[in-house]
Amino acid sequence: MSDSAVADVRQQIIDRAKTLFQTEGYGAVSMRRLAAETNRGVATIYEYFPSKADLLRHVWADFFDEIFSQISDASQGKIGLAALKAMATAYAEYWFEHPDRFRMVFFNEDRSEQGEPLFVHRFSMESRLHPLLTAIEEGQAAGEIIPGDPVTLLQVLVGFVHGAALNLITISEFEWVERDQLISTALRLLERQASTSDRL
Known part of the structure; x- marks a missing residue:
């Protein structure tokens, strides 16, 4: 063929x-x-x-191709904090809109069979997240985002977004605040608040 x-x-x-x-x-x-x-x-x-796990990784790849395409679209024309907010919101919204996909990705542990590379390495997840890391660095340079290791801040943000998605999807009977409010609050935690001298 x-x-x-x-x-x-x-x-x-x-x-x-x-x-x-x-x-x-x-x-x-x-x-x-x-x-x-x-x-x-x-x-x-x-x-x-070669295995069902390999097939599952290809299914995941389809999902993440969609996610990062939406992230790229959301960040067009934005830099720093504005870009970070747009990308993080797009990432969270994807999972909120596709709860079955969230379960398929995060409720099935990736296991190597016959020496196959794990999804996170084969899909180059670290490089896919690089635009968010760049936005954090730009935001720090502009004084918009709190100081600190950008990689740590990115991992905290991703962890919060995943936690919010997990809670809203799997414990939907709990009276959570609106999902937009959860995500915007998480982003505000990274935002550098103006000091008294900055405001004068």
Whole structure:
């Protein structure tokens, strides 16, 4: 088959796996079931994906491609604190809008099988987060964001966003404040407040 035909088959398998994993749960779907659902032999599925974990990583990659595309769109024309707010909000909104995807990504531990690279390394997650890190550094240089190690501030922000998404998605019966308020409050914690001398 041509490269484009191979890519089409891979995407068809990924798309069907995405639906099955969301509706039935990752653990409940076997490669044999996936082969039947896509009218292919089990051996054919393994030719494209050496393991179910590898297939799951490709599903995750589709989600994160969407996320970082939205983050890039949200930050257009902005720098520093304004860019950080736009990107963090876009990141959080993606998970709020797709709670099933959040569960699929963060409720299934990534495990290496047959020496396969883990998702966080194969997808270059650190470099994907670099625009947020740059926005923090720009905000610090402009005096908009509190001083401190930019990597630490980024990890705290990402941790808060994930925590907010986890709580709102999995403990929805609790009376949380509006999600926009949660995210804006987290961002205000990074914002450098003007001192008395700055205001004079």
